[in-house]
Every structure is written in structure tokens, then in C-alpha cells.
Amino acid sequence: MRGQAQDRAQGKGGHGQVEAATRRGDEAAHAANSPLVHDFGLLLKAATRLEQRIDTALRRECGVSHTMFEVLIRLCRQPDEEVSQRRLADDLTLTSSGITRLVDRMEEAGLVRRVPSPGDRRSVLVDSTDHGRTVFLQAAAVHADLVERYFVAPVPHDDHGRLTASLSRIHEALRED
Amino acid sequence: MRGQAQDRAQGKGGHGQVEAATRRGDEAAHAANSPLVHDFGLLLKAATRLEQRIDTALRRECGVSHTMFEVLIRLCRQPDEEVSQRRLADDLTLTSSGITRLVDRMEEAGLVRRVPSPGDRRSVLVDSTDHGRTVFLQAAAVHADLVERYFVAPVPHDDHGRLTASLSRIHEALRED
């Protein structure tokens, strides 16, 4: 351990730089220990861990990644209504190239089908195949279990509504640029 | 639109497969529209969007990625106390190879320094450089602004404690295998 208090003592002369550096270290420590930083870290960390768990479970049990599952959710919401790649990209927070390649892999795996958009020839619509819907159903069961276990069970019933309301607010704030 | 109700009507004979497929489509729609799926999606989506914003802001204004910032937080918590790569990896939910390469880049950028662990020669400790702490201070300011704006401001003051408590619970649930 380096002595901090001593280093900071004034009047020894000739140590301005190391004093400044030490002071900076203390400020940094202060910032690093802020409770807000911690709480916020919790949000990000909980989310990533959660996503990882779900991803590995889905891969293991259904052979689809979590992102693919997210696509399938959108495609199954109302049957017989395709969704444009653009919309999917926005919804999943992916770039358009990201979506192109994701849909490539899903098409490859027989989960979805690309269909040209009748209204706008730039746009490509994506539709789930029957196989895609079958896989989705299994995946949804796995997903539901994990959500129950890690999202519902741990938080007191009364707080749950408030939790999702808060998330909704945050999401809303992000929405507006 | 394909007719769903009609397809499902029994007694026409010879259409068992398409009926089954349609029924599956309806089940899928049901699962896809579950409010739990939606609410949970909110958590993941809010988190990823948030992280992306912070990442781009930090890159633009301080030249560090969000993950690098997370490392710096850990290293600055108590000055003069190095942290092992192992610990960093666990804390950031990265694999050990992930951390190796991340520390490589950070060392390259002069933000951190590797020092051999005195107690265990397998382990490598990481320490922030003076430059690292300086950058961290700027980054922390940027970070704080964004956290204030997107994590604090949007949710009613009274709910904030509950929000972080819930996140904490979730995090706890994830912790135990």
C-alpha cells in the first residue's frame, strides 16, 4: 500500500505531480464507488447474465440462439402477417447488415422464408415457416420456465408491476432522441 | 389472411396436417403475445440499448469502450489494490480468454498494467495506470450524465429503490446455480 494521506501533505515542495496524481486516484476511487454506478451496473449485469442463460438453454434444447428466438417471437405474433427486415432490425437493435445475416442463417436452418414486399420493392419481408413455428413453440416453453424462475419468482409479487413500469419508462426515455 | 376458424373446423376429413399446422400457428401466436414475454423483453432491450448508448458516447468522448470502462471501475475502486484477471472475468461475465484479449488492448492503450501475482504464480493482476485513472475520470462524468438521464430521471423517485432492489434479487437468483 502506498501512503495516500502523506503524499497529499502540502509544503514538502517539488512533488506537485505525484500529489496531483494521487488526488486523481482518490477522485477516481470516489467515482468508482458511487452507488449509482453500482445500481446501474446491476441492471446491465442482470440483463447480460439472463440473456446468456437463455441463449445457452435455447441452443442446447432447441438449437436456436436467443436472437433467433426474438425474431420468431415477432414473426409469430400475428400469423399470416410478415414483418420487414427493417422493422426486425429496429426492434432487435441490430443494424441492417446484422439482420441480413441473421435472416440468412435462419433461412438456412429452415426457420423462416424471405418474401419480396409487394408495396415496396426495396424491402424484404420475413415469414416464419411451419418448422419455425414448431421450434418456436418448444423454445417458448423453455423461455417461459427461465423467465418464471429468474424474472418473476425472485421479485415480490407487488413490486413486479412497478418493475415493469419502470423499465417501460426507461425504454421510453431511450426511444426519444 | 388465411381463415383460421374454418381451417380448424372438424369433420371435413383429409386435412389433418394442415389443421395441425394451423393450430400450431395459433398456439405460437398465443405464446408470442404473452405479456410476460413482452415485459421480460423490455428488460433485455432496455439494457442493450442503454449499453449501446453508453458505449458510443464513451468511445466518442473518451476513446474507451464500455467494457474497458467497466474494467476501470473495478481497478479504481480502491487505489493501490490490483485485481486478478480471473476476478475481472467473473465480474464482467467474460471468459478468461475474453479478459486476456481485453486486457491486451487496454495495456496496449496504456490504460492498465499487468503485474505478476505474488501469492499465486498462475494468476495475473491488473493495475490501472495514471493515464487509465485520468481517462476513467472523464469517462465517469460522461457515464454519470447518461445514467442520470436514462436510469434515474425516467423512473419516479419513490420507485427507484424498489427497482434496484428487484434487480438485486434477480441478480441474486442468477448467482446461485
Next chain:
DNA sequence: AGTCAGCAATTGATTGGTCAGTAATTGAGA
């Protein structure tokens, strides 16, 4: 009607991570 700025999708090059496998080190049990 003709132009042109903007948008959708795609592709090549790059980035930041994973996984599988390896070498060095450790500590617990025979």
C-alpha cells in the same frame, strides 16, 4: 417528366467476443 436525396438490403473488411485445447502452477489426498 426528370432529378435527386434518402432508404432498404447486401457485401467485404474488421472487431470483440466464444470455444477448445495447451502449458504452468497449485493444493489436497494417498
Next chain:
DNA sequence: TCTCAATTACTGACCAATCAATTGCTGACT
């Protein structure tokens, strides 16, 4: 004391995303 299973970091091969640049299409403005 020796051995051996576990643990740390690292490396090569791969993967899924990004960015930047390109192509084709659209719609608004002159």
C-alpha cells in the same frame, strides 16, 4: 513426498456482430 485433478492465463480457429461502401428503388420537389 508424490501425484493428480483443478485452476489460471493464453493461443488458434471460429462466429456473430459492426462499419463502410454499393446497388436498387422510392417519393418529393422543380
